Amino acid sequence: MNRFRAIWKKKSATCSAHTLPCDVAVIIPCHNYAHVLSRAIECVLAQTKTPRDILVVDDASNDHPEFVTERYSNRGVRYVRTEHRSLAKTRNLGAKMTQSEFLLFLDPDDTIPADYIERCLTVLQDRSVAAAYPNIQYSGERTDYAEAPGFDAEGLLRSNYIPSTALIRRQAYDLVGGYRDVPHALEDWDFYRRVVGMGYRAAKADTTMGYTIHAASLVHKHNAHPSRSYARDAALEHCDVTIFTPFAGRREIFERYCDALRSLDWNRGNIRLHWYNTSDDGEFDLLLRSAITRMPFAEVRYTKAPLPDAWLHTPESLIRKRIKDLDDAEYYYQLAVVRAYKHMIQTCSTEYVLTLEDDIAIRPDTLKRLTEGLDWNVAAVIAPYRSGFFPRYEVWTPNADGTVTNFREKGTGMQEVGGCGFGCTLFRMSDLQNIAPLFTGVKSRPMQWYDQISYTRLKAYGKILCNWDAEVEHMATERFTEGLATTFT
Known part of the structure; x- marks a missing residue:
């Protein structure tokens, strides 16, 4: 029973x-x-x-x-x-x-x-x-x-x-x-x-x-x-994007940078703005802190990160002396940039990040133009800009010996390239995390800059594209002008 x-x-x-x-x-x-x-x-x-x-x-x-x-x-x-x-x-x-x-x-x-x-x-x-x-x-x-x-x-x-x-x-x-x-x-x-x-x-x-x-x-x-496009499939215009800018104390172009950024045609509720200040200029620090609070984006973040005292350099001295590479300035300049982008990779929580240097004037349609190039197998899309020193674009193709050849003339449409500076590039964040930590080869032979090394490693995870229709302005500064006059006369 x-x-x-x-x-x-x-x-x-x-x-x-x-x-x-x-x-x-x-x-x-x-x-x-x-x-x-x-x-x-x-x-x-x-x-x-x-x-x-x-x-x-x-x-x-x-x-x-x-x-x-x-x-x-x-x-x-x-x-x-x-x-x-x-x-x-x-x-x-x-x-x-x-x-x-x-x-x-x-x-x-x-x-x-x-x-x-x-x-x-x-x-x-x-x-x-x-x-x-x-x-x-x-x-x-x-x-x-x-x-x-x-x-x-x-x-x-x-x-x-x-x-x-x-x-x-x-x-x-x-x-x-x-x-x-x-x-x-x-x-x-x-x-x-x-x-x-x-x-x-x-x-x-x-x-x-x-x-x-x-x-x-x-x-x-x-x-x-x-x-139909990848960007539309993924609803990218409605996704959060981080815009990361490292600052080096260049006041003379700051307002133009801000005006261009405010003109960006993108859902402002999806922008996460991060300013990273390497300058030890107290007045410039206050200027940035005040300006970022007035930026019309969903989230703003400010990081003050002066260069280590042991470098015996300031951002201003690096920009001025790197043209003739005085006091190892090129090496420390690249370390300063690598340091900033390492911080970006460690703190960024969005699927995509736009690196926007402080001497680039973004266009209203920049983000829309860059997202046009995204696909499942694309790691980065570049907005091209001209060099501040030489008659060429900062966009390049790689050579077999480890060097690069820059474009002297503007290309057309969307083109696969070797890389560019980090001046205005939309990166897939997970791919950047895969190549961390970033580093420079400025003391190697042949010499390789941090961006050349980074893009070369990034190509293992996806294509690097340049949208020539998204060209942005590389703003001239007084220091660049003085340096060019000193170097090339």
Whole structure:
């Protein structure tokens, strides 16, 4: 008798685990997909872990998905209609109308196996995991099977491998504000990158979803759009970018630098400005501190970092003496720059960083021009500028002997190059972190500057491109003029 009771309790517990609702909300956004909606609903109702909420959100359909949904109303399926005409807003409405701890957004033309939720929940027992994602079995115009890679945060920044059908932790969803309605962007990829940016990770679940590709599907329409680009896919105009400038006390061009920066045509709420002051000039320090508080960006940061006393140099003496390389000035000048950019790499938290030197006048369209060149395999995009000393551009191509040849004439369009100075370059931050620490070879033979070494190493992680249409002004200073007169007369 006791043995019978033990078996009954075990079976009863197993039955309860499979029939009691789990804390999952399944949201099915629907726009003119009534013909396949019942298949998606049946997939959800067949789950070994029954979701607490099943909600169909009809976004301006004219094929009456409410008639399909009504057949399942006695099984807990709810229906709501909206006129958003936006997948992101439709998903967000569904999330708002449910309360469960986990969210599953299931497109009506996709399918999931009966144990899908159960397997995903197993992965989500780890609270550091925000999304559990599957492998993909394609159908329709594609019939291949895609084995999802293990989670790699850097890889996710380059391209998306997590489908919209991942099971999502609501708290992570709420933390980033859900999906953003950005025209022509891949809202799933944008969402996952923002979640990972908050310190969460995703994890692969041992399961597979069915993904249908057909002429009317959103992914098909997106891929065929004539204005599609990597920058649009990644919603880069809505992503945070750090602008980092090392200062050396050059007051005569400071206001022009500031005016140009304020003219930047970019969402100011996505700019993180960091000024790094190496000057020991107290008045210049006060000037910078005052000016940065008036910059119209979401976040501003000021770092005062005078050069080490042991160098026996100031930024002013380095700029003045490096032309003739007096007192080892070229070596210490390069160390000062390397020191500044090491600090940038250590403190930058954004996906992209624009290095903007204090003698460069940025253009309003600079960031937009540079993002045009970004792709999954691009590490940096350069805005070219002319040398302050020689009749040439600072952009170069490498030679076999370790030297470089600078462009004397302006190129056209987007061109792969060897590198440039750090005057105005948009870097992928993860690639810069891969080549840290930076260093100079100014005392090597052949001599190599820090930027030559950095770009050479960076090419192991992605292409270096120059957008010649993004040329910026290299502002002349009195010190440069004096130095040139002294050196070349």
